[in-house]
Amino acid sequence: MVSRVPGVFCGILGRTWTRRDALEQTGLALTVANYSLHFFENYFNLSYPLRKMDLVALPETSFSAMENWGLITCRESLFLIDPTNSSAIQQRNLARLITHEMAHQWFGNLVTPKWWTDLWLSEGFATYMANVAIDQFCSSSAWQLEPEWGLLDGFVVDQQQYIMHHDGLRSSHPVSDAIPSPAFIYDVFDEIPYNKGASIIRMMQHFLTEETFQKGLTSYLSSLRYANANQDDLWHFMTEAYLEDNSLPSDVTVKTIMDTWTLQEGYPVVTVTADHKGSAKLTQKRFLTLGDEKEEDLSYKWWIPITFTSQKRPFFRHTRAQTWLSSQADHVIVTGLPPPQLWHIFNLQMTGYYRVNYNDYNWNLLALQLQEDHEVIHVTNRAQIIDDALTLARAGGSPRNPSVPSYTSQTPSSGLLSYKTALNTTMYLKAEKSHVAWQAAFRNMQFICDMFRYTASYGALKEYFLSLLKPLYDTLGFKHDPEADLQTQLLRQEVVTWACLLQDSRCVNASAMLFRRWMEGRDGFRSVCVSFLAVVAFLFRESALAEYRVRINSRRGVASDVALPVYCTALSRGIEREWEFAWRKFRVAKSRPQREALGTALGCTPRGWILSMYLEEALGGGSGLRRRDLPLAFKAVARSEVGSFVAWQFLSENWRELRQL
Structure with missing residues (x-):
């Protein structure tokens, strides 16, 4: 039985179609x-x-959703939300x-790419504009939705x-990749x-x-409505818009800049070499995660928008290019930097698609600023500092003594940056x-954990990471707050996951207890014996007991924001009985x-024969499983060390059948 909920928005008839018992x-x-129709x-x-505009919830579909014009179809499990x-x-x-x-x-x-080469004109814009729209959606009180989703920072x-x-x-x-024939479209x-x-x-x-961006998009969509376009058409209308607004240098076009980002793979790392006179020399080269540079990589060059600020007057909102590092120039000189004892940051809010490397002295100044008052630096640049530093250290190098960060190293020992400096x-x-x-x-x-898991240094590394997590785990942990905002829910989920992965005894014991109580079908603590309560109170502090009361529901299981780490921890330490229950x-x-x-946690058991059985059941579609459960099962099994061998054997033995799916 299919039913609908009609509505009218923006003068358009809007309807949702689903099973009658799911209308609510x-x-x-x-x-x-x-909202999104109105916004766009x-x-x-x-x-x-x-x-x-019809929205249709389908019980089974190969794709999460499909953007048919005026008839959007979605997988039911993604579409239906219990209020x-x-x-x-x-x-x-x-x-x-x-x-999206x-x-x-x-x-x-309305405007369709001429060929699959420019798929990004459709999917790239839908992906980014969805984030822009939802950010506005959440800040609009008229729509009464969660105000702190933070999608643009995220x-x-x-x-x-x-x-x-x-x-x-x-x-x-x-991004703009040649598709020689229809046989290669799915690639x-x-x-x-x-x-x-x-x-x-x-x-x-x-x-x-x-x-200027908005003006260019309007011209592009208006002029090419009901027609086809390639990326050169977009560059044309964007260039017309910037010429009107004078938002770029007069001797450059949007095509000149953007072709360097769409017609070649990869991206650059910009190296900042500062002097003592308030200026810096900026150079670029292709960044390779594995550091496997070859001579041909020297030919990769980009037009790079440069933005920066400093400790003297930190201001992170100016994200329009202050200067450019062109694809033809060997370098560019930037002036206006502070004295060398003050830090500087390039690529404000990480609006540029590139990484930045500094000398060790500036990296350590940034690390000191983060320790003294991290909120002076914009949150996206805090994320940039961490990701750039650790990724630069990874490139072509191996971690050394990561558990003892200090400020003594001035010369990188490996990669583009030393791990000691990066971990600071x-x-x-x-x-x-x-x-x-x-x-x-x-x-x-x-x-880093994967690289050190079987070395003598892993224990010290684990203790260092746990020391960073402890304040957040003490604050969030298993404390269930149904009114918590999205960012808090996401952070709690990650903190509990990592605390259990790093074998924090409180997290491991709490997970085992929560899973066991679910298996026993109990919602409260009334049937727990006094002696057991005493042990638990000692391990987890009595205040934590009240937190667990709302964590278990005998029918639904553990609260969703900590369900995966709890299930995975319990199954990794349990016997067959726990796995069979899950x-x-x-x-x-x-x-x-x-x-x-649950499907992911089933791959957490260390027993290879159980993992093999799980994959065979998913492939065969038996035991109530569906064929689309196979990717979930395979990924769940392959993520562990034991499971990686099981997954490879399964793949080898069933390759012919898997290719037909």
């Missing part, structure tokens, strides 16, 4: 569609041309999905830094046109200014409360977050 869960989707019409100064039992994370994900598809009504539908770590780690590999490809649907495309669009918005930038994290900055740290901590719950789980948490 379509409200947020309709609200977001209403105003932003582009161009009306949505159709008379209706009485949904987290800010679920709401954010739905809002981003719907807004609504942006496609202009980028992709974009830097979730999408830009994420794709830069991939784009720094030799396996990357240009272009990876992260590059989506996330790198969105990142360079963000960069262009900042160096052109918002007003993390010492302040004990005082950091922003998920944006922490997310940059977590991504890099994973690599397996049963996974097969009947209805909510997508619960199903994904």
Whole structure:
């Protein structure tokens, strides 16, 4: 039975279609569609041309969503949100999905790329403009939605830094990638046109200014409506807009600049060599994550917008290019820097798609500033400092003595920066409360832990990372707050995950207890014996007991923001009984977050034969599993050391069948 919820927004008939018993869960989707249609019409100064917009929830579909013109289809598990039992994370994900598809009504539908080579004109714009729209959505009190989602700050770590780690590999490809025939079309649907495309669009918005960027988009969409376009068409209208506004040097076009970012893979690292007279020499070269430079890499050059500020007068809002490092010049000289005893930062709010390297002295000045008062530096630049420093250290080098950061090293021992200098930038994290900055740290901590796991130094490294986490774990931990904002929920999830991964005894014991109580089907603590309560009170402090009362529901399981680390920790330390319980719950789980948490945790057991059975069941589609559960199962198994061998064997033995899926 299919039913609908009708509505009218912006003079357009808007409807959601779903099963009759799920109608009450379509409200947020309709609200977001209403707002985003209104936002995009105003932003582009161009009306949505159709008379209706239908949103259809499908029980099964190959894609998360599809932007058919006037008829958006979504996977039901992503589309339906229970207003009485949904987290800010679920709401954010739905809002981003719907807004992305609504942006496609202009980028992709109204104006369509001429060929798949320029897929990024559709997917890059939909990805970035969704973030812009939702940021405005949350700041508008009229829509009564969570005001602190912080998507534009989060974009830097979730999408830009994420794709830069991939784009720094030799396996990357240009944003505008040649597709010689239809047989290669699916090859272009990876992260590059989506996330790198969105990142360079963000960069262009900042160096052109918002007003010029918006004017150029309006001309592009208005002039080419119901037609096809390639990237040169976009450059043409953007250049016309900047000539009117005088927002770029008179001897350069948008095409000159942007072709260097779309027609070659990768990105640069800008090296800042400061002198004692208030100036600095800036040079560029291609950045490679593995440091495997070759002679041909010297030919890679970009037009780079340069922005900077300093300790003398820190101001991070000026993101329009202050000067340019061109693709033809060997270097550029920047003046106006402070005396050498004061720090400087380049690439404000990380609006440029590049990394920055300094001498050790300036890196250590930045580290000291972070420890003394980290909020002087914008949160996205705090994330930039951490990610740039640790990624530069990783490039071509290996970590050395990472558990003992100090200010004694002036000469990099490996890579483009020494690990000692890079890890100095993390010492302040004990005082950091922003998920944006922490997310940059977590991504890099994973690599360092993987490299040190079987060395004598791992114990010291683990203790250092746990010391950084302790203040946040004490504050957040398992303290359930259903009213917490999105950034707090995301941070709690990561903090608990890492505390358990690093074998913090409080986290491990709490996870085991929570999972055991779920298995026993109890919601409260009334049946727990007095002696056990005494032990728990000693281990976790009595105040923590009240926190666990609202964490367990015998039907739904552990609260969603800590479900995965709890399940994974319990299964990694448990026996077959725990895995079989999670397996049963996974097969009947209805909510997508619960199903994904359980499906991922099933890969946490160290027992290889169980992991092999899990993959065989997912491939065969038995035990109530669906074929689309296979990617989840495979990724869950492959993420552990034991599982990586099991996954490789499974892949080898079933390759012929897997290719047919």
